[in-house]
Ligand SMILES: NC(=O)C1=CN([C@@H]2O[C@H](COP(=O)(O)OP(=O)(O)OC[C@H]3O[C@@H](n4cnc5c(N)ncnc54)[C@H](OP(=O)(O)O)[C@@H]3O)[C@@H](O)[C@H]2O)C=CC1
């Protein structure tokens with residue numbers, strides 16, 4: 258098995274190292290060598306410190322994609338359009354493809370699975386959701402024999418790392434983000450991590466597989482954590498909550514709501530125990546029941562482990578059958594099913610907008626006011642997610658700096 262590796266950054270170098278370290282062991286078991294024969298990078302001159310990779314490097318992707326001796330391409334360069342082109346090219350050339358790239362999978366999953374199946378090749382993406390957690394493979398299997406009704410997860414290592422460091426070590430947001438970047442957790446553009454896009458992509462992938470439905474990335478609403486302040490964190494601690502960025506999909510009859518948003522949770526919740534770059538996903542299916550999967554959601558070795566597991570699956574099972582159906586099952590119910598109390602903090606509130614918010618909350622629905630001086634901070638009574646969306650739109654239209662989070666009591 259000859260492998261062409263696209264990218265030698267956090268994930269690519271992890272794949273390189275695992276295959277190098279385990280080469281002899283894998284050869285004993287499969288009776289064939291799994292060998293990386295070429296590696297695509299952007300900058301050949303970069304110091305990398307990986308043994309004997311220098312002579313394998315190229316900056317020309319077609320040295321890999323047109324190489325007839327290469328059986329499988331691992332895509333770990335990130336980004337969307339270039340990665341999409343290379344993956345399609347490789348599949349059309351009869352190569353299997355394994356990717357860690359959730360951006361490309363979330364956007365082009367249908368086209369790529371169809372192309373792979375038509376070419377009798379595998380297109381696998383275990384590392385794209387939940388880092389090192391074995392998630393996509395069991396979910397694909399379970400979705401064939403279960404009706405799923407809910408997915409809920411902490412799905413971004415970087416944002417969970419930042420929130421943990423702010424809660425537990427009183428770090429500043431930017432300081433914590435910098436460390437997450439140094440540890441290799443963050444995306445090339447960390448806005449994807451902190452604004453919720455990365456979780457939206459992962460949730461779109463999980464929703465597609467679990468519900469075998471017509472919901473796509475555009476149907477996933479998302480909010481991030483970039484506006485959170487140290488004062489918010491202090492308030493959450495006083496209130497007895499911790500804060501997490503959570504992606505959730507809920508099915509009710511023929512409707513589905515898929516949303517990524519910051520959520521305040523009690524310390525009795527299992528999600529509270531998920532710290533740093535760890536992820537956890539909860540799935541509810543009629544046969545499997547309530548399934549929780551937990552592990553390292555980002556980082557070199559854990560993510561590379563998932564990529565190499567896909568390579569092993571190609572060797573052992575072929576994996577050329579596309580088992581994901583697109584049935585016209587659901588209507589997107591937007592944020593309707595996300596009922597709850599909401600924490601809202603607005604900096605430099607003015608009288609007009611305050612009145613408009615009170616109107617939207619129908620006056621009586623403010624549970625209590627935490628502060629009104631430096632920041633205007635309230636907790637609402639139970640409201641529906643779409644009322645909160647209207648408030649968010651108003652605050653954004655006034656150009657105000659604000660942060661909000663849904664409060665989960667269970
Ligand atoms: N980091 C993580 O924890 C996880 C990452 N992922 C996903 O894995 C993918 C890779 O992420 P990561 O390893 O962190 O990224 P890095 O930025 O660390 O590495 C990217 C690698 O790709 C190379 N590269 C980038 N663009 C090009 C290009 N246009 N042509 C040639 N080479 C290119 C870079 O070359 P050079 O070294 O010369 O700059 C580098 O080696 C992304 O899709 C990411 O979302 C998924 C799960 C976890």
Ligand SMILES: N[C@@H](CC=O)C(=O)O
Pocket residue numbers: 385387388412413414415416442443444450455554555556
């Ligand atoms: N940037 C991502 C990497 C893994 O998917 C994250 O922080 O979760």
